Amino acid sequence: MEVLSNMAGNVWKITVKPGDQVTEGQDVVILESMKMEIPISAEVSGIVDEITVNEGDFVNDGDVVIKLK
Amino acid sequence: MFTKILIANRGEIAARIIRTCKKMGIKTVAIYSEADINSPHVEMADESYLIGPPRVNESYLKMEKIMEVALQANVDAIHPGYGLLSENPEFSKKCAENNIVFIGPSPSTISQMGSKIEARKLMSHAGVPIVPGTDAPLADVEEAVREAKNIGYPIMLKASAGGGGIGMQRVDDEEGLRRAFQGNQKRAKDFFGDGAMFLEKLILNPRHIEIQLLADKEGNTVYLGERECSIQRRHQKVIEEAPSPFIDELTRKEMGGAAVRAAQAIGYENAGTVEFIMDEHKNFYFLEVNTRLQVEHPVTEEVTGLDLVEQQIRIANGETLTISQKDVQLNGHAIEVRIYAEDPNTFFPSPGTITSFSIPSGENIRHELAVGQGSVVTPFYDPMIAKLIVKGLTRNEAIKSMGKVLEQYKVEGIKTNIPTLKRIVNHPEYISGNTTTSFIDSYLKTAKVN
Numbered sequence: 001m002e003v004l005s006n007m008a009g010n011v012w013k014i015t016v017k018p019g020d021q022v023t024e025g026q027d028v029v030i031l032e033s034m035k036m037e038i039p040i041s042a043e044v045s046g047i048v049d050e051i052t053v054n055e056g057d058f059v060n061d062g063d064v065v066i067k068l069k
Numbered sequence: 070m071f072t073k074i075l076i077a078n079r080g081e082i083a084a085r086i087i088r089t090c091k092k093m094g095i096k097t098v099a100i101y102s103e104a105d106i107n108s109p110h111v112e113m114a115d116e117s118y119l120i121g122p123p124r125v126n127e128s129y130l131k132m133e134k135i136m137e138v139a140l141q142a143n144v145d146a147i148h149p150g151y152g153l154l155s156e157n158p159e160f161s162k163k164c165a166e167n168n169i170v171f172i173g174p175s176p177s178t179i180s181q182m183g184s185k186i187e188a189r190k191l192m193s194h195a196g197v198p199i200v201p202g203t204d205a206p207l208a209d210v211e212e213a214v215r216e217a218k219n220i221g222y223p224i225m226l227k228a229s230a231g232g233g234g235i236g237m238q239r240v241d242d243e244e245g246l247r248r249a250f251q252g253n254q255k256r257a258k259d260f261f262g263d264g265a266m267f268l269e270k271l272i273l274n275p276r277h278i279e280i281q282l283l284a285d286k287e288g289n290t291v292y293l294g295e296r297e298c299s300i301q302r303r304h305q306k307v308i309e310e311a312p313s314p315f316i317d318e319l320t321r322k323e324m325g326g327a328a329v330r331a332a333q334a335i336g337y338e339n340a341g342t343v344e345f346i347m348d349e350h351k352n353f354y355f356l357e358v359n360t361r362l363q364v365e366h367p368v369t370e371e372v373t374g375l376d377l378v379e380q381q382i383r384i385a386n387g388e389t390l391t392i393s394q395k396d397v398q399l400n401g402h403a404i405e406v407r408i409y410a411e412d413p414n415t416f417f418p419s420p421g422t423i424t425s426f427s428i429p430s431g432e433n434i435r436h437e438l439a440v441g442q443g444s445v446v447t448p449f450y451d452p453m454i455a456k457l458i459v460k461g462l463t464r465n466e467a468i469k470s471m472g473k474v475l476e477q478y479k480v481e482g483i484k485t486n487i488p489t490l491k492r493i494v495n496h497p498e499y500i501s502g503n504t505t506t507s508f509i510d511s512y513l514k515t516a517k518v519n
Contacts, residue, residue: 008420008448010124034410034418034452035233036303 001068003042005059009033014055020048022068029053029065040065070386071095071145071170076110077135077160078150081439081456082362083110086148089378098142100135102128104447109439116142123449129153132160139169146170146385148378152451155361156183172385174339174360181335182358186229186267192355195334197327200346200354202269210250213268217246220270226250228257229265234304236260239271272348274505277301277356278313279344280328281369283380284337285390292325293373294399296342296365299504300493302416307486307509308493309365310404311372314464314502320351331358340366340381364407367435367458371403401460402467406490408438408455408480410446413488420448424482429474433460446483454485464502468494489513 009031016028027039028048046068053065074090075098076083083099087110090097099114104123111117118138121128128134130153139147147164149155155173158180164171173179182188186206193199201220206229207213217224217240226249228236236257240246250266258264276299284290297313298306316324328343335358342363344356366377375392384390410419426442438455440446446454459474461467475491489509493499498512505511 007418009418010448033448034420034450036418036452038417 001044001046002064003028003040003066003068005029005031005040005061005063005065007031007033007038008060009038009058011053011055011057011059011065012037014051014053016048016051016066018048018051022046022048031059042066042068044068071382073098073115073142073144073146074172074382075100075135075139075142075144075147075169076114076150077129077147077154078152079105079108079110079129079439079450081437081453082150082364083108084113084439085437086150086378087113089376089382092376093379093382095382098138098144100129100138102449104445104449107444109441118142123447125153125449132157132163135160136163136167136169139164140167144169146172146382148172148381149361151361151364156359158183170385172339172381174337174341178335178337179360182360184229184265185227185231185357186265188357189267189355191334192331195330197331197334197355198353200269200272200356203267205267206265207267210247213246213250213266214243216268217243220268223271223273225269225271226253227267227269228253228261228263229267230261230263231257232261236266237304272346272354274349274507275299276313276315276347276504277306277344277506278316278324278347278353279342279359279363280324281363281366281377282328282332282337282341282343283377283384283390283392284332284339284341285384286338286387287389288333288336289390289393290329290332290337291390291392291394291397292328293369293375293397295321295324296363296368297504298365299506300499300508301506302509306365306407307409308404308406308490309368310402310464310467311368312399312402314504315347316351320353324353327353327355331355339384340377364453364456365405367437367456368403368405371435371458371460372399372401373397374400401462402464403458403460404467404471404494405456405458406471406475406494407453407486408457408478408490409452409486410454410483411452411486412484413486416486418448418452419484420446421483422446423454423480425479426481427477427479428457429477431474433470434474435459454480465500468500 012032158176300308435458
């Protein structure tokens with residue numbers, strides 16, 4: 001299961017770490033785009049397997065930010 | 070007069086400044102990032118220089134690089150526009166060190182007003198009313214809780230260095246304050262490099278009304294009436310108008326007088342804006358001084374007939390104001406709407422490519438923009454892509470024509486707030502002049518836009 005970015009922007013903050021249990025709708029990454037903080041939330045529940053971005057990275061719409069298992 | 074000016078900005082404001090320079094016969098130098106290669110300001114200027122990658126900290130905020138271009142192009146002055154480096158005292162200082170005129174107030178004025186806590190102190194001494202609150206940075210959350218008990222809830226928790234609504238939050242009780250304090254302090258530290266926090270009593274159902282000033286180096290200071298900027302989302306302005314439907318001639322005079330006192334207390338020079346918050350009983354309190362040209366300056370230009378950028382350049386050139394207070398006459402009514410690239414429901418940004426762009430033109434319609442068909446709206450900068458200004462003889466007339474113009478304003482390929490703007494200008498509460506800062510939350514949040 002992958003969590004995708006819903007828009008282009010800079011990764012401002014990652015709010016989970018590998019091994020964390022996340023629930024559906026929980027914010028996992030916060031992007032900064034056009035001077036605004038945009039939360040990206042998990043669409044399903046799961047355990048964080050891998051974080052594929054770092055704080056400060058630039059991501060595009062549709063990029064994978066977190067993998068869940 | 071200056072022979073060449075560098076514009077240290079981008080987008081619509083860079084284009085707008087270049088226009089006035091051309092009118093005055095001054096040559097212009099544009100700077101641009103890799104993301105802005107196709108922007109109109111690059112084409113419009115006499116000379117243009119690429120200064121770096123898209124991100125602002127690698128381009129438009131890079132003082133050394135900009136100064137290097139300024140020296141290479143041999144400019145006399147730099148116009149900073151708004152945002153970016155416009156309120157950075159370091160930048161203004163660097164200009165002076167290189168014998169380049171910074172078009173704006175002195176570095177010391179900018180730093181005094183950049184600290185909201187410092188500004189409150191100065192204004193209070195100058196006899197300008199301030200919102201009840203704390204006068205020194207809060208040491209920690211415990212001190213905040215103690216102070217809040219004296220002020221009384223609800224309270225606004227604010228960052229001294231804040232802007233654009235960042236580091237600012239309404240709190241209704243002690244629990245809320247404890248929850249909000251650290252997060253906002255951290256955000257203020259991250260965004261502004263300064264985590265100093267203070268408290269202000271929350272003014273219920275407030276209006277945001279600001280006074281435009283011009284002050285020359287001899288201290289001659291005039292106010293150019295007010296702008297009503299209450300319609301906001303996320304503490305950012307969406308619609309501005311001049312004059313305000315809420316204030317009368319007497320209140321205007323009192324606010325103008327207070328703004329002039331504020332400016333004179335700090336030896337203000339150039340164009341500036343004193344922002345006030347006003348309660349339901351027309352009591353007004355100092356909020357902050359914006360030491361630069363404002364996004365919404367066109368509405369003042371429309372009702373006063375003055376070109377504020379030209380005034381800024383003349384003042385920076387050392388000229389004495391040619392107008393006195395009695396020469397300032399307000400004629401008609403002007404409304405500006407900000408076109409944002411954003412989802413009209415969630416207010417989330419909507420970058421992308423503009424596939425079609427068609428806007429009406431006509432008498433009393435003014436566009437300030439730097440986009441067109443094929444423009445790419447990137448995620449690197451502010452979501453405001455254009456401003457639309459409409460003028461009428463009366464407020465009603467201006468509202469009616471704004472409604473019509475918005476119907477014909479077509480942007481495709483990205484989402485914009487145009488549906489929201491239409492709903493606002495057609496809303497009976499807006500038409501009746503009931504414009505408080507909670508307008509969008511109170512009247513628009515419940516029903517969704519299609």
